[in-house]
Amino acid sequence: MTTTTDANDASSTTDLVDELTAWLETNWDPEITVGEWWQRLGLAGWSAPLLPTHAYGRGLARNDAVKVGETIGDFGALSAPGGLGLLLAAPTIATHGTQEQIDLFVREIVTGVKGWCQLFSEPGAGSDLAGLTCKAIEDGDEFVITGQKVWTSLGQYADLGMLIARTNVEVPKHQGISYFAFDMHQPGVEVRGLREMTGHAMFNEVFMEECRVHKDALIGGLNNGWAVTNTTLMHERSGLGSGGGSAHGGLAIPGAVADNLGRRAGDFVRSTDKPKRRSSGGGGAAFGASAKLFIDLAKGNGTVADPTIRQDLMRLYTIGELGRFNNLRVKAAKAAGKEIKGMPNIAKLSMSEMTRLSRDVGLAILGASGMLHAYTDDQRAAVDQATGNPFGGMVTGMALFAQGPSIYGGTDQIQKNIIGERVLGLPKEANTDKTARFSELPKNA
């Protein structure tokens, strides 16, 4: 049965797709450069449609924004500039930044001019992020930054970083943090790559020695960084969880470092006659369409007849559907001016679950050939030929990466703590961390 709400949703989504398709027919041109294309897309509000209109967006709900991304892909145009700028920095600055900061930073994100990374985690501050020790000391119109960050995804391509640093040690730890837009191309910054078992080197360590950031790049006010950080984390959890605005927006990489902006836009669009190989690097979009992908794989090699594989495929499909319904609930609540507490945390937990299940069912479908993983293009071609399955590498890549989603953006255990304490109202663990001065807290040696 179709309810009135469903019917309204369907017709508004159809209008949106029609409007975007008409816009793409006029504006998409594979011959222009990536930079020109992203200018058109970003300034028309299609790169980050979730954002409000004063921040280069269209104020859409998350599932409509996901539809926008799918429509651009289906049309055969280059997708929006992906990465952590679009996923995290833009919505955070749109919420806490001044209009000047929005017009500088968000504009350069939606048009792909600058690439961003997230400079949050430190060797001694992950789950306990507010325990960070990277310091920012005021010096006239600037702050001097010294410290180390770790697990910095895509830091090697970043022009700017969302940096959180300690600006006051004489107040409780959550109250002495500030949030900056940090220039990665300056003396004193060293980015060192870390290789993962997938074969990729997505992560980095970032060392900062007496670096500088101007006060104009302080987002959300001095010592108010924890509130700003929570906005970033909320977008990380809900964005990755729903597949909306993944860190992998397209094949072209935004920013000056990757040097893709001057190249022909059409060269970054996959040809439709080749099988679509999804990225195995991470991000919700890589898993969003999991059920369909794995059902097709299982049909392709006959394992769909195996009852345990069928059962896991159904579970995968069910989790995906629950995520879709939850997105609709959030959309309806937002339209009524309400909020459903804990949804970003639930979305993130669902993605972790979906990733682990994708790993298990994917490897079960592949059978013995799931033990072969390719680390280079040449190896990939050899494995594809030996197995006759062009998706094998994608499945093994996903399997090797599957540990990641239950850790980044706050581990599964931390999501459960948040739901327990802030949504269900369960008692918090007793400690003095939130009231004692940071300078008086015990530190790791």
Ligand SMILES: Cc1cc2nc3c(=O)[nH]c(=O)nc-3n(C[C@H](O)[C@H](O)[C@H](O)COP(=O)(O)OP(=O)(O)OC[C@H]3O[C@@H](n4cnc5c(N)ncnc54)[C@H](O)[C@@H]3O)c2cc1C
């Ligand atoms: C793929 C990936 C990408 C990442 N990208 C970035 C990035 O771009 N930028 C960035 O800043 N960081 C990034 N991170 C780092 C990530 O945010 C941290 O790894 C994460 O917050 C956990 O911190 P930790 O590794 O220090 O683990 P710890 O905090 O040391 O946790 C270790 C274990 O203890 C558990 N634990 C800790 N505290 C509690 C508690 N109070 N209750 C219950 N259990 C608890 C945790 O759940 C975990 O199982 C990334 C991580 C991954 C895996």
